[in-house]
Amino acid sequence: MAAPMELFCWSGGWGLPSVDLDSLAVLTYARFTGAPLKVHKITNPWRSPSGTLPALRTSHGEVISVPHKIITHLRKEQQATDWAQARGPPQEKLLALPLLRSEVKVGGARQEASLLEEVSLQSPSIHFSPWTFPPQKYNADYDLSARQGADTLAFMSLLEEKLLPVLIHTFWVDAKNYVEVTRKWYAEAMPFPLNFFLPGRMQRQYMERLQLLCGEHRPEDEEELEKELYQEARECLTLLSQRLGSQKFFFGDAPASLDAFVFSYLALLQQAKLPSGKLQAHLRGLHNLCAYCTHILSLYFPWEGAEAPPPRQTPANPETEEEPYRRRNQILTVLAGLAAMAGYALLSGIVSIQRAPSARAPGTQALGMAEEDEEE
Numbered sequence: 001m002a003a004p005m006e007l008f009c010w011s012g013g014w015g016l017p018s019v020d021l022d023s024l025a026v027l028t029y030a031r032f033t034g035a036p037l038k039v040h041k042i043t044n045p046w047r048s049p050s051g052t053l054p055a056l057r058t059s060h061g062e063v064i065s066v067p068h069k070i071i072t073h074l075r076k077e078q079q080a081t082d083w084a085q086a087r088g089p090p091q092e093k094l095l096a097l098p099l100l101r102s103e104v105k106v107g108g109a110r111q112e113a114s115l116l117e118e119v120s121l122q123s124p125s126i127h128f129s130p131w132t133f134p135p136q137k138y139n140a141d142y143d144l145s146a147r148q149g150a151d152t153l154a155f156m157s158l159l160e161e162k163l164l165p166v167l168i169h170t171f172w173v174d175a176k177n178y179v180e181v182t183r184k185w186y187a188e189a190m191p192f193p194l195n196f197f198l199p200g201r202m203q204r205q206y207m208e209r210l211q212l213l214c215g216e217h218r219p220e221d222e223e224e225l226e227k228e229l230y231q232e233a234r235e236c237l238t239l240l241s242q243r244l245g246s247q248k249f250f251f252g253d254a255p256a257s258l259d260a261f262v263f264s265y266l267a268l269l270q271q272a273k274l275p276s277g278k279l280q281a282h283l284r285g286l287h288n289l290c291a292y293c294t295h296i297l298s299l300y301f302p303w304e305g306a307e308a309p310p311p312r313q314t315p316a317n318p319e320t321e322e323e324p325y326r327r328r329n330q331i332l333t334v335l336a337g338l339a340a341m342a343g344y345a346l347l348s349g350i351v352s353i354q355r356a357p358s359a360r361a362p363g364t365q366a367l368g369m370a371e372e373d374e375e376e
Helices: 021-033 067-085 092-103 108-122 146-173 175-189 194-214 222-244 257-271 278-284 287-300 326-348 362-375
Strands: 005-010 037-042 055-057
Touching (some): 021 037, 021 067, 021 257, 021 287, 146 175, 146 257, 175 194, 222 278, 222 287, 257 278, 257 287
Antiparallel strands (some): 005 055
């Protein structure tokens, strides 16, 4: 029996199941589809098998750490499960059926029926029961039409181009928000000594990502850049509001992958208590988007999310802790702590390195010791 899939992601806060954009998107998609995942909500990325969050360990031991690749694997995982449950000889065309069912959009039923008929004619002994190819449980886009699939790609591109840069700027570049909200949460949630240097490293990584998103044609003036980014983000939110209208989800009464990503963007803006909330004020004026986020939170995450960071817990019996990388993490943590303390001591002057004289007269030994005591 294959091992269960395991998802490692950032833990919750601000009333959300996760405070990280990518982790929240993957968690939401998994909850939409009911994928059987063993979820590890952690605040130490070194405990992840990839060293980053989110990360998925598949039933075959493979590690995936890119959000859209994680979602793609969840779709394929169900296809593999369907074939394992199917009865009959492994014909080549039968192996293509689950993939066909997940990829075909308009006319999908006709194409599938045609392929089933062709296989039946070639192999009359094969009997198709209703359980041979069950519904694609982990593919939230299975019932979308070709036009809806194209809309999904268009809106995903719009989110990454217009809304993602402002989210990064809001949480990681804006000084007040970073100090009072973002860094505060991560510093309180992370274990010592990671909380001293990892938030700063994450900020630098997000700033580099922002530069890549803005491209070479970004304005040199920071105020002009910020004005341009926020204007485009407000237009993006207004467009999303008009597209959603009065529907429960973007494509009707059932959620799709687009809903998982839109929710992760909007929920962070809506739930975080930002001292500098320029875009947050515009979002709260779009009542259907706010109701959309509240509906998803109450329906799919009724008991998750917390206003305060999770407490740092020490296992009662470390010897039985189920963590394959525990010894490695302990060694790295101790070395990082020692390096940080040594660097601080040297920079602050608590410890100084001086070259000792080659020889000292016997009569000056007592005097030298007294001088060292005074310096201390």
